[in-house]
Amino acid sequence: xxxxxxxxxxxxxxxxxxxxxxxxxxxxxxxxxxxxxxxxxxxxxxxxxxxxxxxxxxxxxxxxxxxxxxxxxxxxxxxxxxxxxxxxxxxxxxxxxxxxxxxxxxxxxxxxxxxxxxxxxxxxxxxxxxxxxxxxxxxxxxxxxxxxxxxxxxxxxxxxxxxxxxxxxxxxxxxxxxxxxxxxxxxxxxxxxxxxxxxxxxxxxxxxxxxxxxxxxxxxxxxxxxxxxxxxxxxxxxxxxxxxxxxxxxxxxxxxxxxxxxxxxxxxxxxxxxxxxxxxxxxxxx
Numbered sequence: 332x333x334x335x336x337x338x339x340x341x342x343x344x345x346x347x348x349x350x351x352x353x354x355x356x357x358x359x360x361x362x363x364x365x366x367x368x369x370x371x372x373x374x375x376x377x378x379x380x381x382x383x384x385x386x387x388x389x390x391x392x393x394x395x396x397x398x399x400x401x402x403x404x405x406x407x408x409x410x411x412x413x414x415x416x417x418x419x420x421x422x423x424x425x426x427x428x429x430x431x432x433x434x435x436x437x438x439x440x441x442x443x444x445x446x447x448x449x450x451x452x453x454x455x456x457x458x459x460x461x462x463x464x465x466x467x468x469x470x471x472x473x474x475x476x477x478x479x480x481x482x483x484x485x486x487x488x489x490x491x492x493x494x495x496x497x498x499x500x501x502x503x504x505x506x507x508x509x510x511x512x513x514x515x516x517x518x519x520x521x522x523x524x525x526x527x528x529x530x531x532x533x534x535x536x537x538x539x540x541x542x543x544x545x546x547x548x549x550x551x552x553x554x555x556x557x558x559x560x561x562x563x564x565x566x567x568x569x570x571x572x573x574x575x576x577x578x579x580x581x582x583x584x585x586x587x588x589x590x591x592x593x594x595x596x597x598x599x600x601x602x603x604x605x606x607x608x609x610x611x612x613x614x615x616x617x
Contacts, residue, residue, distance in 0.1 A: 332383070333437070337429045341417070345407040345426065347433045348379060348398040350386045356393030367467055367614050368395035368441035370434055372427075374449030374473075374597075375528070376509065376518040378405025381600060382448075388603040392611050395438045399430045401451070404518060411521045413505025418523035419539035423458040431465075442467035444614065449474050449568060449596065450528070456576065457537060460549035467617060468556035469583075470610060473565050473596050475572025477528060478535035482571060494532035501525040535575065550579050557585045558613045560606065564593035586613060 333349040358366050369389050371382050379400040386396040402422060403411040417426075434443055444467045447455035452474025459466050475481060479490040501507040501522035510519040517525075527539040537546040557580060561573045570589075577585050588609050590599060599606045 335433045335437075337426075337433060339402060339417075339426060339429070341415075343402055343407060343409060345400040345402055345430075346379065346405075347400070347430055348383070348386070349434070349437050350383075350390045350396040350398070351438075352390050352393050352395045356391065357395075358393060365440055365442045366393075366395065367444050367617070368397060368434060368438045369470070369610070369614075370431065370443050370445050371396065371398045372445060372447045372451030372455055373399070373401055373404065374451050375401070375520070375524075376404065376516045377448070377597070380405060381597075385600050385603040385607070388607045389610075392607060394611075394614070395441050397430075397434045397437075399427075401454075402426055403521060410510075411506045411519050411524075413522075415506060415521035416523055417521050418541065419454060419457060419527040419537070420541045420543070422524075423454055423461060424543070427454070427458045444468050444470060446470040446472060446610075447474055448472050448600070452576065453531070453537075456550055456553075456579070457539075457546055459553055459555060460546055461544065463549070463553070464555075466555060468558070470613075471557065471559045471573070471576065472599065472606065473560070473562050473568045475561075475568040475574070475576045476535065477532035477572070478575050479532055480535065480571075481575040482569065486566070490532050494529040498522075498526045498529035537579075547579070551581060553580055554582045555584070556613075556617060557583045558610065559585060559587045560590055560609065561587070562590045562592075562594050562596065562599055564595045564598075567596040 379398045389396040400407045445455040452471035507520040507525040509517040
């Protein structure tokens with residue numbers, strides 16, 4: 332495994348982990364059939380290193396893999412503070428291009444497929460909308476939107492009220508103090524990022540702070556392969572949440588699959604075999 336640090340305009344650094352394929356299992360790239368490199372984008376509050384085992388399983392199947400790090404999480408430094416101003420838009424317009432530049436330099440003959448977990452999937456959809464045509468496809472695992480109408484029972488009004496309360500708290504404190512409060516497992520986060528997430532939870536629309544394009548309109552025009560995997564026992568991204576995200580992609584070639592093992596929102600990362608089985612089959616069909 333190689334690690335390449337990338338530096339953002341605000342001075343923060345985030346590593347990209349690079350895991351080459353087991354060459355005995357990989358297919359030779361040709362101009363007509365480049366081989367995939369799976370670029371993993373973590374969920375909110377989850378360090379990139381947590382996905383090492385999952386990436387190694389992909390490598391053992393013959394796929395190149397990379398793991399990004401969301402700014403301010405895991406091995407990224409510094410931690411978010413009152414000076415942090417990054418949200419969804421800056422992550423996908425600044426951080427993701429830098430991440431994918433590293434991936435393309437290391438795997439120049441491979442086609443990148445973005446695998447996004449939870450918020451990583453939301454960001455992946457926004458990034459795909461920006462670059463149009465430079466991804467082989469999207470793999471959304473345990474990923475949907477936090478839109479409150481996508482949740483059943485008391486969870487729905489709880490999200491509506493809770494998301495507004497989180498945004499208010501972050502604005503008062505200058506950042507989301509998840510390392511002190513511990514609600515949601517989000518960790519310490521930029522107030523702009525939490526505001527973007529909260530707005531999505533309330534309105535169901537991607538309208539991030541500082542946006543320079545109409546993300547909703549661009550997403551609706553995407554025409555790329557998408558694999559959406561929901562996980563049995565996942566109450567963070569249940570089927571209604573995942574459905575709301577893929578419904579924004581009417582022109583995409585969407586495949587859905589329910590992982591029947593009750594692995595919840597994060598368990599599939601450390602028990603990757605059956606999930607990678609499905610991803611491997613889908614990638615071989617591209």
